[in-house]
Amino acid sequence: MKKLIATLITATVALGACSAFAACSAEDDGWDGELIEITCLNENAQKETKKVPLNPNRVAILDYAVLDMMDLYGVGDKVVSSCSGTLDYLQDYWDKMSSGEIVDLGNLKQYSMEKLQQSEPDIIFIGGRQSANYAAMEEIAPVVYLAATEGNLVETTLENAETVRKIFGKTDAEVQAIFGDYDFDGRIAALKEVSGANTATPQNAMVLMYNSSESITAIGSNGRCSLISTEVGFKLQEVADSGSQHGSQFNWETIMELNPDYIFVLNRGFITESTDNNSVLNDIVNKLTKPTTAAQNNHIIVLNSPDAWYTASGGLQALNTMFEDLEAALLSNN
Numbered sequence: 381m382k383k384l385i386a387t388l389i390t391a392t393v394a395l396g397a398c399s400a401f402a403a404c405s406a407e408d409d410g411w412d413g414e415l416i417e418i419t420c421l422n423e424n425a426q427k428e429t430k431k432v433p434l435n436p437n438r439v440a441i442l443d444y445a446v447l448d449m450m451d452l453y454g455v456g457d458k459v460v461s462s463c464s465g466t467l468d469y470l471q472d473y474w475d476k477m478s479s480g481e482i483v484d485l486g487n488l489k490q491y492s493m494e495k496l497q498q499s500e501p502d503i504i505f506i507g508g509r510q511s512a513n514y515a516a517m518e519e520i521a522p523v524v525y526l527a528a529t530e531g532n533l534v535e536t537t538l539e540n541a542e543t544v545r546k547i548f549g550k551t552d553a554e555v556q557a558i559f560g561d562y563d564f565d566g567r568i569a570a571l572k573e574v575s576g577a578n579t580a581t582p583q584n585a586m587v588l589m590y591n592s593s594e595s596i597t598a599i600g601s602n603g604r605c606s607l608i609s610t611e612v613g614f615k616l617q618e619v620a621d622s623g624s625q626h627g628s629q630f631n632w633e634t635i636m637e638l639n640p641d642y643i644f645v646l647n648r649g650f651i652t653e654s655t656d657n658n659s660v661l662n663d664i665v666n667k668l669t670k671p672t673t674a675a676q677n678n679h680i681i682v683l684n685s686p687d688a689w690y691t692a693s694g695g696l697q698a699l700n701t702m703f704e705d706l707e708a709a710l711l712s713n714n
Contacts, residue, residue: 418543421525423514432522433502435549440501442491442510445537446526447473448695449544452558458548461499463488466651466687469697488691496520503547507694528694530606534564537699562696567703568611574710577613585614585642586635586674589627590649590660590682596667597627605646605689607702614642636670643674645682646689657682681709 414434422428441447441462447470450456456473461483464474477484483499485491488509493516496504501521506514508527517523526543529536545555576582587599587608600618601609609616617638619630635643645664649655661682665675674680683689684705692698 436502438502440504443507444692445694446505531602571612575613582615583641586640599627642679647686650686
């Protein structure tokens, strides 16, 4: 990873005329600046190489992870349209959307193609939630589809950060200065001391996603929060069909039978229903009719920043926030 860091350092209207990128290719006459060749995903989520504008002036954002990185790289002033969100560290952008300075496209699932077109972007950044409209968006401007891979979150986040770095013409030295403070390798090593990842008996854990009091699912090692298992090293105890992004329903007796050492909870209800973490923790504890090792040792951990884990996964600041959540819960008491 250190070598990698050193290297990096509701669709609403049918489309009419294209923007400044008429006909949708960065090599068309609509863009008179330089181009750069990058690797990203196509509409089928397969890697492809394409040419896109170098240092574009007008950027449309439908992926919080890229907005996260643009903000970190100091190029957030190029954003002309975006989906709205709740992340505290991106509040300046939500404020600008409220004032009309940045066009509000809607949210990650229900966004306006008409407003996207009217914002006349030079480039459009999307994530998996918008991939079904990839071809339509290409009629507006070149689309860059990036996605961090659960199960390999740190490395793929850094790879995407390198792509964003190249597009906005940031130097390796500029980015190295940013990454130097994050020290993901060192932080993983410290957290592994708690998880026992390097021992014969790593700590057992379950990851739950709290949607509401009536809907709580168990997430597998390739779903959201994979950082906890694949990088930090907790031995994840999974239930049937827990491999999907939203996990699967389970019987509470299953948790008591598995008796995990740690239970991590992603409070999705914070995003969808403004459910606070204390009520989530109380609800989880009350549902455990028998004590578990996790409950007895106060190792039921509701992650502090659910929107970073759920909506901005793949962003550099989000990744740093995820580490901070784990460090606050695991290192302060050990």
